[in-house]
Amino acid sequence: MASLVPCPNCGRRPKEEFTIKGAALSRPAAGADAADWFDYVYLRDNPRGAYEEYWHHTSGCRRWLVVSRDTQTHEVAACRDAADGSRLEERA
Amino acid sequence: MSEFRPTHRPALGTKQTVSSAALRLSPLPEGTIIHVLAQPGEQDVVSFLGRFTKSPAHAVRPVSPGQWFIVHDEPMPHQEMKSLFATLEPRATGVDQSHGRVRIRIEGKMASRALSKGTAIDLDPSVFPIGQSAVTLIGHIAAHITRVGSEAFEIIVLRGFAESLWDDLARMSLEFS
Ligand SMILES: [Zn+2]
Numbered sequence: 001m002a003s004l005v006p007c008p009n010c011g012r013r014p015k016e017e018f019t020i021k022g023a024a025l026s027r028p029a030a031g032a033d034a035a036d037w038f039d040y041v042y043l044r045d046n047p048r049g050a051y052e053e054y055w056h057h058t059s060g061c062r063r064w065l066v067v068s069r070d071t072q073t074h075e076v077a078a079c080r081d082a083a084d085g086s087r088l089e090e091r092a
Numbered sequence: 093m094s095e096f097r098p099t100h101r102p103a104l105g106t107k108q109t110v111s112s113a114a115l116r117l118s119p120l121p122e123g124t125i126i127h128v129l130a131q132p133g134e135q136d137v138v139s140f141l142g143r144f145t146k147s148p149a150h151a152v153r154p155v156s157p158g159q160w161f162i163v164h165d166e167p168m169p170h171q172e173m174k175s176l177f178a179t180l181e182p183r184a185t186g187v188d189q190s191h192g193r194v195r196i197r198i199e200g201k202m203a204s205r206a207l208s209k210g211t212a213i214d215l216d217p218s219v220f221p222i223g224q225s226a227v228t229l230i231g232h233i234a235a236h237i238t239r240v241g242s243e244a245f246e247i248i249v250l251r252g253f254a255e256s257l258w259d260d261l262a263r264m265s266l267e268f269s
Contacts, residue, residue, distance in 0.1 A: 013212060013228070014212045017212075059227070059234040060156070061155075061156035
């Protein structure tokens with residue numbers, strides 16, 4: 001349930017402590033095409049199901065997290081510190 | 093030139109200590125609060141900090157990954173703080189928050205019951221033992237909570253929110269007084 005977010009630094013915390021930025025997307029390279037940047041800035045898939053988002057633990061550790069949740073069931077599959085592990089850019 | 097002279101006075105100076113057999117709420121002295129931020133990747137910063145805070149009066153409170161508060165009841169002389177900051181570099185940076193944050197103490201056998209009305213964190217001693225700290229919301233106000241005794245907590249809050257949080261805590265404590 002996304003009402004309780006398992007912060008890797010703080011443990012399970014209520015969603016009120018967080019600020020949601022939105023989809024965790026791979027950032028285009030600096031010199032990428034304007035069309036790529038347009039997609040990155042404006043286009044979202046809005047899937048019914050698995051979704052990866054940036055959440056900021058504003059009233060806790062104040063770290064950026066990547067929350068993997070299901071938009072239909074609100075189940076949280078994973079939550080990691082955005083600075084940990086493989087970076088999104090490298091995974092793309 | 094303005095007639096108005098700003099005077100430094102304790103943020104909670106006008107508050108009456110809330111005291112009963114079950115619970116006591118009191119402002120702590122506005123001494124020293126230093127925010128320490130480590131460089132990314134630095135290891136063992138806690139033991140490194142421990143060298144400067146040997147006296148039990150200075151306490152190191154974890155804040156978040158790579159961040160701590162050093163707290164002390166007495167103000168730290170300017171020169172002493174300057175040399176502390178110099179010693180922390182380049183592994184970590186110190187920021188004087190002594191006037192930016194305020195400490196409140198809540199203690200007594202109903203202290204955790206009263207606090208639990210405002211925060212979602214589990215304050216049971218089995219998961220929140222003495223020395224444990226957490227940053228969390230108390231109502232709508234972000235605060236740093238540390239268990240400093242078996243039935244005592246220290247709360248660190250931004251100065252501008254201190255009065256508001258105090259009033260909330262006092263109201264949360266009403267049924268125990
Ligand atoms: Zn957190």
